[in-house]
Amino acid sequence: MNRPRGLSARLRLTLSYAGFLCLAGILVLATIWVSLLRHLPGVPTEPPGATALPLNRYFVLHALAPATAATLAFLLGFGLLGGWVLASRMLAPLTRITQAARTAGQGSLSHRIRMPGRQDEFRELADAFDAMLEKLQAHVAEQQRFAANASHELRTPLAISHAMLDVARRDPSLDRDELIERLNTANRRAIDLTEALLLLSRGERGHFTRESVDLSLTAEEAAEALLPLAERRGVTLDVGGCPARTSGSAELLLRMVTNLVQNAIVHNLPGGGTVSVDTATGDACVVLRVSNTGRPLAPETLPTLLEPFQRGSERVRTDEHAGAGLGLAIVNSIVRAHHGTLELVSSPAGGLMVTVRLPAAPRAPEPARAPAGAG
Structure with missing residues (x-):
């Protein structure tokens, strides 16, 4: 100014x-x-x-x-x-x-004031400014890693498509049906990744129409859609709990539950695994818990699972259902957009339990009762 x-x-x-x-x-x-x-x-x-x-x-x-x-x-x-x-x-x-x-x-976020001396108003201001710079530097570094990983993930299917087209141009005898199928797979992967990135951005902005959503019904809908995947992998899918109404976007909350359940199915035991989905109500909040069996996870790897394109050292992608490492990042973004909390806890026996807490939907006012004798 x-x-x-x-x-x-x-x-x-x-x-x-x-x-x-x-x-x-x-x-x-x-x-x-x-x-x-x-x-x-x-x-x-x-x-x-x-x-x-x-x-x-x-x-x-x-x-x-x-x-x-x-x-x-x-x-x-x-x-x-x-x-x-x-x-x-x-x-x-x-x-x-x-x-x-x-x-x-000027762009140098690594500089810190580190004001010496005893605590007073100026040193409180300097400490707050240092903390702000530290968070800002971490956020910028995260965004840079995200941009680099997103570019790498998007470049992979495009490079595959380019290589296949180049081979087909040099070798006219190549099976066209196989080429079309492989191109379709690579193209589908790029589309899914782009949609996931757009959904992640939408969740970060938090611009959506709010409505009353029952997480128990959302969990049943997600489980029904993913039941064929669970059966192919030999995973038992158990859904239970009581009605848990919150306020938010029905589409985003369905994607949140779907990502959690799909993640629990994919990162499970090779056979005979289980996935449990449970909903409950708490003090002014609703709770969604998704737990599974699987390989043991080191506690220090849990915070990294919420970052985009991070899968943890023991979480290896085995097929197309494992995605590009955006599942939990999208879940975390949706939870933050709905003013909730997300907690990851690893079991010593193996597997992961994810707990989502969201604000409960305000109760509708009860209709006024008619006075006695009225009619």
Whole structure:
């Protein structure tokens, strides 16, 4: 913003200190004068050409006036000098914070203030600014990794398609049906990845129409759609729980539950595994739990599973159903957009339990009862 330049904070503090010191000096000197003039005894004689004041008071006024003026001048100069020095020392931390802000504005997010000394208002501001820079740097680094991984994932099916078309151009005898099928698979993978990226972006923005959604019915719908996949993998799918109504996007919440159930089916035991889906109501919230059997997961890998394109060291993609590593990232984005929480807990025996907590939908007001005897 283009604003007219005013006095600096240092100069305003200096003038404030000097003005306050001069005002205090004036009050002190005025008190002394009043006391002297009230308590000095009067003498009836008057010097030639003097006013009607008593002699002692006349002497006090003419003798102390120059000293009083000199004292006020000294207080003003001392206040200006001392105020400038004090203001400089007091505003030194603010200067460091300003320099750090300008450095960050130029794109350097690694700079930290790290203000020394005991805790006060300026150091609280510096610590808050350092924490903000740290989160911003981590967010930018995450976005850079996301862009790099997204580019890599999108380039893979395009490179496969380009290679197959190049081979088909050089070898006219290549089976066209097989080529079309492989191209369709690569194209479908690119489309699915693009749709997943768009859904992730939509969840991050949080722009959607809210409506009342029962997570228990959503879980049944997702389980019914994924039942053939579970049967092919020999996974038992168990869905239960009580009605759990929340407020949000029915489409996004269905994708959230679908991703969790599909993830639990895919990353499971080779045969004889189980997936349990349960809904419940809590204090002002609804709870969705999806747990499965599977390989043991190291606790330190759990936070990385929520990042885009991260699958963990033990979570290996075995077929097209494992996706591109965006499943839990999309779930996390949808949960945040609905002001909920997401918790991952690994079982020592193997497998993962995912707990989603969302705000409960407000209850509809009960209809007013008719008075007794009305009809």
